[in-house]
Amino acid sequence: MSPSLIPLLTLMSPAFPVGAFAYSHGLEYAVRARVVGDADAVLDWIETLLRYGTGWCDLLLFAEAHRAAAEGDEARLAGVGELALALSGSAERRLETIGLGMAFRQASRPWEASPDDGDVAVAYPVAVGQLAGRLGLALDEALAAFAHGFAANLVAAAVRLVPLGQSQAVALLRRLEPTLVELADKAVHSDLDALGSAALFSEISAMRHETQSPRIFRS
Amino acid sequence: MDEALTETGESASTYSAELQRARGSAAVIVHQREGKSRLSRLYQEGCLKLRFPRLPAPGLTAVAINTAGGLTGGDRLTQEFRVEEGATLTATTQSCERIYRASAGRAQVATRLVVAPRAALSFLPQETILFDGGRIARTLDAEIEATSRLLMVESAVLGRQMMGESVTSGSFADRWRVRRDGRLVFADDLSLQGDVFGLAGHAATLGGARAFATVLLHEPEVSARLEGVRALIGAAGGASAFDGLLVVRLLAESGHMLRKTLVPLLSALAESALPPVWSI
Numbered sequence: 001m002s003p004s005l006i007p008l009l010t011l012m013s014p015a016f017p018v019g020a021f022a023y024s025h026g027l028e029y030a031v032r033a034r035v036v037g038d039a040d041a042v043l044d045w046i047e048t049l050l051r052y053g054t055g056w057c058d059l060l061l062f063a064e065a066h067r068a069a070a071e072g073d074e075a076r077l078a079g080v081g082e083l084a085l086a087l088s089g090s091a092e093r094r095l096e097t098i099g100l101g102m103a104f105r106q107a108s109r110p111w112e113a114s115p116d117d118g119d120v121a122v123a124y125p126v127a128v129g130q131l132a133g134r135l136g137l138a139l140d141e142a143l144a145a146f147a148h149g150f151a152a153n154l155v156a157a158a159v160r161l162v163p164l165g166q167s168q169a170v171a172l173l174r175r176l177e178p179t180l181v182e183l184a185d186k187a188v189h190s191d192l193d194a195l196g197s198a199a200l201f202s203e204i205s206a207m208r209h210e211t212q213s214p215r216i217f218r219s
Numbered sequence: 220m221d222e223a224l225t226e227t228g229e230s231a232s233t234y235s236a237e238l239q240r241a242r243g244s245a246a247v248i249v250h251q252r253e254g255k256s257r258l259s260r261l262y263q264e265g266c267l268k269l270r271f272p273r274l275p276a277p278g279l280t281a282v283a284i285n286t287a288g289g290l291t292g293g294d295r296l297t298q299e300f301r302v303e304e305g306a307t308l309t310a311t312t313q314s315c316e317r318i319y320r321a322s323a324g325r326a327q328v329a330t331r332l333v334v335a336p337r338a339a340l341s342f343l344p345q346e347t348i349l350f351d352g353g354r355i356a357r358t359l360d361a362e363i364e365a366t367s368r369l370l371m372v373e374s375a376v377l378g379r380q381m382m383g384e385s386v387t388s389g390s391f392a393d394r395w396r397v398r399r400d401g402r403l404v405f406a407d408d409l410s411l412q413g414d415v416f417g418l419a420g421h422a423a424t425l426g427g428a429r430a431f432a433t434v435l436l437h438e439p440e441v442s443a444r445l446e447g448v449r450a451l452i453g454a455a456g457g458a459s460a461f462d463g464l465l466v467v468r469l470l471a472e473s474g475h476m477l478r479k480t481l482v483p484l485l486s487a488l489a490e491s492a493l494p495p496v497w498s499i
Contacts (some may be wrong), residue, residue, distance in 0.1 A: 029420065035422050036327075045422060048423040082402065091461040099334065173481060197410060197484065198409070198411045198418055198419075198424045201422060201423055201424060201426050207456075207458055
């Protein structure tokens with residue numbers, strides 16, 4: 001068995017206390033605007049983010065943070081930390097990634113309390129990638145687990161918003177499996193030059209969510 | 220500035236192998252003298268020319284002209300606009316930039332913007348039109364300070380719409396990096412590769428839209444503008460303010476429809492008349 005498996009199952013569990021359930025990553029607006037209305041549309045939304053949007057970019061940021069931490073390269077780590085925050089291009093995108101990142105740092109103290117924990121804002125993929133790199137968790141498995149967490153959280157948001165039944169949610173995760181494997185593998189062999197997003201409406205949804213009322217998610 | 224200009228430098232042998240490809244560089248420094256914004260330095264080379272029309276606007280206006288008349292694989296433009304303390308510059312283009320089908324490689328456009336304290340720069344190039352088979356990679360690097368004012372836009376139209384053209388193979392990449400007081404405060408990597416129309420059909424990407432724009436404004440107290448901007452753009456896009464920045468993203472079914480929102484938006488944010496090229 002891979003020694004990475006057990007810590008990854010814990011750190012990436014939906015029960016890991018980072019409060020991920022509070023964020024829809026703009027999906028709440030897309031559902032309210034009737035752009036996303038059924039399981040197939042949810043699947044397309046999530047796959048698009050993983051291939052051509054924030055999901056893909058987060059995998060690259062995660063991998064960069066993992067490599068920098070594994071090599072103990074603090075300058076490189078600071079660089080990807082700054083880039084990850086700068087790439088979060090609206091108020092709620094920053095709120096979400098910093099909220100998750102800071103909560104992850106706090107919750108992962110039993111694994112490692114690093115000296116730079118403090119109150120410095122950190123983006124979620126960088127916080128997780130950094131710890132995974134420091135712990136020596138295998139990059140490919142860590143990326144797959146992180147991609148799965150990204151998708152599973154959006155599926156969970158869709159269950160509440162669309163709404164979807166639990167069996168539909170599980171079927172969606174099953175259908176996402178090949179994409180998650182493919183993109184985690186692709187991210188292992190890519191660097192930050194591969195950053196790129198076509199998900200403009202997802203960005204607009206995140207912006208428009210800021211004034212959405214009523215709403216149940218923080219993003 | 221000279222340093223930045225030589226960054227385009229490749230070896231002489233590489234250059235001669237691609238001699239048929241268009242090359243253009245331009246660099247401008249604007250400073251304030253006797254209460255007016257004046258040209259302090261101008262450099263231009265190759266197919267990129269700058270003109271400075273006399274306009275009633277308070278600052279200086281620079282209009283870039285690509286005399287190659289469009290861009291294709293291997294073409295390279297480099298431009299730098301630097302505005303010194305207290306000065307105001309508006310930079311635009313004489314026409315839309317057409318990205319022609321590339322037989323090999325991609326066109327590259329590198330832009331550097333430097334805005335000093337209490338200086339203002341509006342970087343407002345007209346739309347880029349991506350023809351089927353066109354390939355372009357743009358970079359936009361801005362260096363600003365806490366009291367700098369920077370307004371910038373990049374907008375694009377997919378395909379020659381009058382001809383009903385589909386873009387089934389193409390490449391569009393736009394990389395923005397904005398540093399304030401040396402710290403990276405905004406980064407954006409837009410990338411549409413391959414079957415661009417197919418990609419644009421997904422709900423999370425363009426939802427079938429054919430034109431898009433991103434606008435960024437940095438100025439002190441920028442968040443006070445957010446409500447007005449949201450009212451102005453309506454359902455055409457989204458706007459957000461954070462960390463001293465205002466970011467607006469727009470989607471539209473055509474270049475014409477995009478301008479219907481973009482022109483009033485830029486007029487409101489520019490605080491002076493837009494260059495005449497920016498009409499609906």
